[in-house]
Amino acid sequence: MFNRSNASGENKEPIKVVVVDDIADTRENIKKLLAFEDQEFRVVGTAGTGIEAVRVVQETQPDIVLMDINMPDMDGIQATERISKVYPGAAVIIMSVQADSDYFRKAMLAGARNYLTKPVQLDELYNTIRAVYKQHEFARMQQAVLTNAPVDMRSATNAMVNDAGALRAGHIIVVYSPQGGTGATTMATNLATGMMKKNTKVLLVDANLQFGDVGVFLKLQSQSTLHDLVGKIDDLDTDFFDSIVTTHESGLKVLLSPPKLELALEVEQTPNAIARILEKVANTYDFVIVDCGNYLNESQLSLFDMATKIVLMATPTLASIKNARFMLDLFDRLNYVPTKTMFVLNQVEDERQQRAGRVTIPTETIEKHLKRQVEAKIPYDQRTILSAVNKGVPVITYQRDRTKSPIKELVDFSEHVYNSLVGDHAVDDDLDIEKTAIKKKNPLLRLGR
Ligand SMILES: Nc1ncnc2c1ncn2[C@@H]1O[C@H](COP(=O)(O)OP(=O)(O)OP(=O)(O)O)[C@@H](O)[C@H]1O
Numbered sequence: 298m299f300n301r302s303n304a305s306g307e308n309k310e311p312i313k314v315v316v317v318d319d320i321a322d323t324r325e326n327i328k329k330l331l332a333f334e335d336q337e338f339r340v341v342g343t344a345g346t347g348i349e350a351v352r353v354v355q356e357t358q359p360d361i362v363l364m365d366i367n368m369p370d371m372d373g374i375q376a377t378e379r380i381s382k383v384y385p386g387a388a389v390i391i392m393s394v395q396a397d398s399d400y401f402r403k404a405m406l407a408g409a410r411n412y413l414t415k416p417v418q419l420d421e422l423y424n425t426i427r428a429v430y431k432q433h434e435f436a437r438m439q440q441a442v443l444t445n446a447p448v449d450m451r452s453a454t455n456a457m458v459n460d461a462g463a464l465r466a467g468h469i470i471v472v473y474s475p476q477g478g479t480g481a482t483t484m485a486t487n488l489a490t491g492m493m494k495k496n497t498k499v500l501l502v503d504a505n506l507q508f509g510d511v512g513v514f515l516k517l518q519s520q521s522t523l524h525d526l527v528g529k530i531d532d533l534d535t536d537f538f539d540s541i542v543t544t545h546e547s548g549l550k551v552l553l554s555p556p557k558l559e560l561a562l563e564v565e566q567t568p569n570a571i572a573r574i575l576e577k578v579a580n581t582y583d584f585v586i587v588d589c590g591n592y593l594n595e596s597q598l599s600l601f602d603m604a605t606k607i608v609l610m611a612t613p614t615l616a617s618i619k620n621a622r623f624m625l626d627l628f629d630r631l632n633y634v635p636t637k638t639m640f641v642l643n644q645v646e647d648e649r650q651q652r653a654g655r656v657t658i659p660t661e662t663i664e665k666h667l668k669r670q671v672e673a674k675i676p677y678d679q680r681t682i683l684s685a686v687n688k689g690v691p692v693i694t695y696q697r698d699r700t701k702s703p704i705k706e707l708v709d710f711s712e713h714v715y716n717s718l719v720g721d722h723a724v725d726d727d728l729d730i731e732k733t734a735i736k737k738k739n740p741l742l743r744l745g746r
């Protein structure tokens with residue numbers, strides 16, 4: 298399915314692979330398997346220990362590293378960690394006999410992108426390398442710029458902006474609050490809309506399976522939801538996925554949560570359903586925003602793991618800040634880099650607004666207590682937020698004037714997230730939300746979606 302030629306049809310270089318295993322026979326076997334497809338894969342180096350692996354990767358600058366776990370000197374997990382730091386352009390795929398999820402979780406946290414269980418099957422080997430190569434496009438481009446290696450900028454740009462089947466960055470942004478009613482759905486719907494720039498494809502996923510509100514917030518109804526995907530995860534293709542996704546009138550793509558509780562329970566019984574679906578389709582989008590439920594389970598942890606950013610929502614109240622602290626501690630224990638989490642305060646009241654009986658805590662006190670900076674403060678404004686919800690539009694499209702609170706803060710935060718992920722590529726013009734107003738008046742344009 299994945300064709301390694303660029304938009305103009307030229308063939309590209311084979312995917313460069315380094316094979317790391319302390320057993321020489323295993324290295325040779327894998328080399329032979331890859332040699333069957335020598336147009337597509339080229340083994341550029343091998344290593345028998347972790348330390349050697351780090352050196353060989355720096356020397357040969359591969360696209361993919363196939364990494365054993367148990368090795369003398371530095372083990373595969375430590376070597377993966379090192380490689381992610383010294384040469385992040387290479388994507389590590391762990392190979393191990395241990396089919397133990399805890400073990401693999403550690404490897405993924407160390408920076409591995411996927412894993413293979415030994416003995417490695419031919420098809421699985423090819424498909425995993427292809428999938429990881431595709432997912433790692435953005436990191437490779439960044440690495441190429443960093444090392445000043447020759448990079449086909451035209452094809453790199455194409456990869457980011459082309460329509461139909463093109464490879465995209467696939468950043469996953471998980472919006473989470475441990476407490477209900479904090480504003481996760483408000484944030485997710487607005488963040489998704491705010492990140493829709495020209496040529497940018499955004500998907501909003503309602504991962505609050507049982508009580509998802511995205512459909513209500515955006516006035517979307519569809520018979521096709523996440524539930525339709527669970528039985529087909531293993532051979533999910535993007536065409537089928539696209540047929541399940543709903544399109545909001547702004548152009549935003551939305552994957553809705555199941556319409557009935559019993560269907561939600563079925564999805565929940567499928568381990569890591571959403572993470573596995575996103576693993577397959579995220580790269581057909583630039584950004585995937587995930588609105589999560591507030592419970593914490595294995596599936597939620599997988600989503601945190603695979604996220605590029607976690608937007609942690611809280612309100613400035615005692616209970617909410619206590620819960621945010623639990624989450625920040627958990628993220629520390631999971632070894633997430635601090636920049637992975639963006640801490641946002643919602644429903645921040647000024648003195649005039651302070652509601653009777655509600656003790657709100659000043660931002661500085663919260664920052665000091667959590668030892669975390671608040672990355673955005675969204676003011677309390679029930680009138681604007683509820684009116685937008687009643688109308689079924691994201692708050693930031695509700696009024697044209699984006700200098701007014703709370704629209705300004707929501708727009709500023711989406712810009713902040715966008716810039717933190719895309720950096721210099723940011724094109725600060727032509728927010729699609731402006732076109733929404735036009736589309737509303739022009740049914741032909743809406744039909745075109
Ligand atoms: N900044 C705000 N000012 C005033 N009201 C707000 C604000 N943000 C959200 N709300 C309101 O608070 C309620 C909860 O918001 P929202 O549904 O976004 O939270 P949630 O965390 O997704 O909740 P749930 O736990 O139900 O999923 C909604 O009625 C929403 O309109």
Ligand SMILES: [Mg+2]
Nearest residue numbers: 481482505510
């Ligand atoms: Mg919600």
